[in-house]
Amino acid sequence: MEDYPRTILEMEERFGTDAACRDYLFQLRWPEGFRCPRCGHDTAWHLGRGLHLCSGCRFQASVTAGTIFQDTRKPLRLWFRAIWYVTSQKHGMSALGLKRVLGLGSYETAWTWLHKLRHAMVRPGRDRLAGRVEIDEIYIGGVKEGKRGRGADGKALVVVAAQEDGKYIGRIRLQRVADASSASLIPAVAAIVERGSTVCTDGWTGYRPLRKHGYKHEVIRKDGTVGENVLPRVNRVTSLLKRWLLGTHHGAVQQSHLDCYLDEFTFRFNRRRSRSRGKLFYRLVQQAVAIEPIKGREIKGEPSDTGDRNM
Ligand SMILES: [Zn+2]
Numbered sequence: 270m271e272d273y274p275r276t277i278l279e280m281e282e283r284f285g286t287d288a289a290c291r292d293y294l295f296q297l298r299w300p301e302g303f304r305c306p307r308c309g310h311d312t313a314w315h316l317g318r319g320l321h322l323c324s325g326c327r328f329q330a331s332v333t334a335g336t337i338f339q340d341t342r343k344p345l346r347l348w349f350r351a352i353w354y355v356t357s358q359k360h361g362m363s364a365l366g367l368k369r370v371l372g373l374g375s376y377e378t379a380w381t382w383l384h385k386l387r388h389a390m391v392r393p394g395r396d397r398l399a400g401r402v403e404i405d406e407i408y409i410g411g412v413k414e415g416k417r418g419r420g421a422d423g424k425a426l427v428v429v430a431a432q433e434d435g436k437y438i439g440r441i442r443l444q445r446v447a448d449a450s451s452a453s454l455i456p457a458v459a460a461i462v463e464r465g466s467t468v469c470t471d472g473w474t475g476y477r478p479l480r481k482h483g484y485k486h487e488v489i490r491k492d493g494t495v496g497e498n499v500l501p502r503v504n505r506v507t508s509l510l511k512r513w514l515l516g517t518h519h520g521a522v523q524q525s526h527l528d529c530y531l532d533e534f535t536f537r538f539n540r541r542r543s544r545s546r547g548k549l550f551y552r553l554v555q556q557a558v559a560i561e562p563i564k565g566r567e568i569k570g571e572p573s574d575t576g577d578r579n580m
Contacts, residue, residue: 273551290345290466291319299557335457387529389557390536399463401433431502
């Protein structure tokens, strides 16, 4: 059963203590009851403060170990508030916004938290798109349109995949690629679209081997210039993505962090019809306890107020 707060008041009342937050994490991490991460045994002594002593192997399991909350020195209730704000705002939050609303002492903490939460937005083993899927590549980070296959200075090339849902857009996937060659595009498509699906692209040669890889391939147009996109769903997603990067993040997205932003955008977009923002809160907490932690030093690059301004 999906159990989550509906309003900010419900959230405040329910998660006013770290013990309440830990209980919630326990529920989401072990919905069928405790299971030892080391030996799989299902009974434990509860030692308090989120610690559980496995009665099988005596391993001391913590509800936050192995999650994005591992080793945090800040109260869990502050983390829960961060998740609430990040999921309740339609367009998400910048690090500066999060720092202000939570009263965090440093920009760097806010930035690291957002980074960890974005990491949690990628559901491990998520389903691939299927049915009819529009695909195109777009450049992010430049003002000039470029010719395909050429190196694009300071720009990132991103594959945009949008599943058809009648007249509308179903789920999407975004994936960065090194270039627009078949060697880059075909593995990207294979990672995001189920084999046997119909892939609609323009006439770019990079997509030509799709049929050989088990896809039905529909060529929509025969022009090779990036930018003038007539694939309507991909086009729509692209403009929303660019607007989001410029609006919420003021274009201050460093190239090295682009993947995280793409994940966040995908998380939001694929849940845009969710009636309750509380459900997004639930989903993100659930994913936050289901994944491996990333340590501060494993995050590539440094936080920065400015980033790459032209992105
Ligand atoms: Zn055990």
